[in-house]
Amino acid sequence: MNYQGQLFAYQDVEKAIDKEPLVINPDMLLLDAIALIGEVKKNINEPIINQDTPSFLSKERHYDYALVIEEGELQGILTERDIVKLTADQLTFSSVYVGDVMTETLVTLAIDKLNDIFSILFLFRRYHIRHLPILDRENKLLGVITPSSIRNIIRPEYLLKMRRINDVMTRKVFHAPKVNTVLDVAKLMTSRQVSCIVITKTEDRDNLLISVPIGIITERDILQYQSLQLDLSSLPAEEVMSTPLFLMNAEDSLLEACLEMERRHTRRLVVSSSGDRGFGIITQTSILRIFDPIEMYRTIGALKDTLKNLEREKAELMARLNLQRG
Numbered sequence: 001m002n003y004q005g006q007l008f009a010y011q012d013v014e015k016a017i018d019k020e021p022l023v024i025n026p027d028m029l030l031l032d033a034i035a036l037i038g039e040v041k042k043n044i045n046e047p048i049i050n051q052d053t054p055s056f057l058s059k060e061r062h063y064d065y066a067l068v069i070e071e072g073e074l075q076g077i078l079t080e081r082d083i084v085k086l087t088a089d090q091l092t093f094s095s096v097y098v099g100d101v102m103t104e105t106l107v108t109l110a111i112d113k114l115n116d117i118f119s120i121l122f123l124f125r126r127y128h129i130r131h132l133p134i135l136d137r138e139n140k141l142l143g144v145i146t147p148s149s150i151r152n153i154i155r156p157e158y159l160l161k162m163r164r165i166n167d168v169m170t171r172k173v174f175h176a177p178k179v180n181t182v183l184d185v186a187k188l189m190t191s192r193q194v195s196c197i198v199i200t201k202t203e204d205r206d207n208l209l210i211s212v213p214i215g216i217i218t219e220r221d222i223l224q225y226q227s228l229q230l231d232l233s234s235l236p237a238e239e240v241m242s243t244p245l246f247l248m249n250a251e252d253s254l255l256e257a258c259l260e261m262e263r264r265h266t267r268r269l270v271v272s273s274s275g276d277r278g279f280g281i282i283t284q285t286s287i288l289r290i291f292d293p294i295e296m297y298r299t300i301g302a303l304k305d306t307l308k309n310l311e312r313e314k315a316e317l318m319a320r321l322n323l324q325r326g
Contacts, residue, residue, distance in 0.1 A: 037062075121150075173279060
């Protein structure tokens with residue numbers, strides 16, 4: 001059996017390019033840009049995915065970024081993370097334009113240099129980015145590759161079934177008490193450079209005070225609060241957090257996590273650990289770690305070990321049966 005063919009059944013990497021990115025102008029008001037990024041859009045060109053593989057894509061989609069283009073030239077990018085940082089800085093959004101706050105230094109890739117998924121994942125990891133604009137041969141924007149667009153073209157069901165959430169989840173989870181304001185949460189997101197904060201309450205268990213997760217606030221939530229022009233400095237986290245939390249188990253497979261994310265239209269899930277040893281976070285981005293070449297090498301090694309063990313057990317069983325017959 002060709003295990004390698006099953007494990008790494010990728011389509012053409014160019015199909016990972018989202019050729020319909022959200023594009024805005026640097027002269028647009030920041031509040032108008034936030035409203036655009038926060039819109040839910042119908043995805044007309046939904047790809048056909050193997051029915052046994054989670055699609056990671058519903059018929060409704062949203063962007064977590066906008067590319068800034070002027071006179072056909074790529075000028076910068078505005079992301080949900082940028083909005084969180086600006087929120088933490090307590091910027092007055094109503095009088096600011098996109099060109100004033102966009103990220104101008106962009107990592108881009110020419111279409112001629114687009115070789116494989118691994119090279120893209122390397123760039124994501126090296127530059128700590130989640131959006132990679134792809135330029136055509138005339139140096140014009142062709143589209144964008146993101147973790148979501150990569151997941152839409154891969155067929156990882158075999159790897160996902162084999163690996164546990166525990167293998168890739170983030171164990172260092174930043175959390176805040178429910179009485180904190182949303183502004184406090186945004187500041188914590190920015191200082192720790194994370195995409196979400198788990199909201200907790202304190203419980204006394206056997207004379208030991210522990211933090212129990214009760215909700216979550218994400219970058220996208222901050223963007224939506226800003227779109228509504230709420231006063232985040234006086235808004236308690238417990239009033240707007242997403243709750244109740246659905247907790248995954250650390251021993252669940254990555255396939256189960258993917259299907260649950262798709263079912264709940266979310267990019268992250270809180271993970272419970274055995275006992276009271278805390279909790280973790282699994283995100284769609286962290287799931288991509290299993291496609292790191294080193295991780296894949298380890299997986300192939302584990303498969304080989306499993307096959308050797310099965311062959312050894314089969315040989316021992318046959319030997320015992322032959323003894324019994326003799």
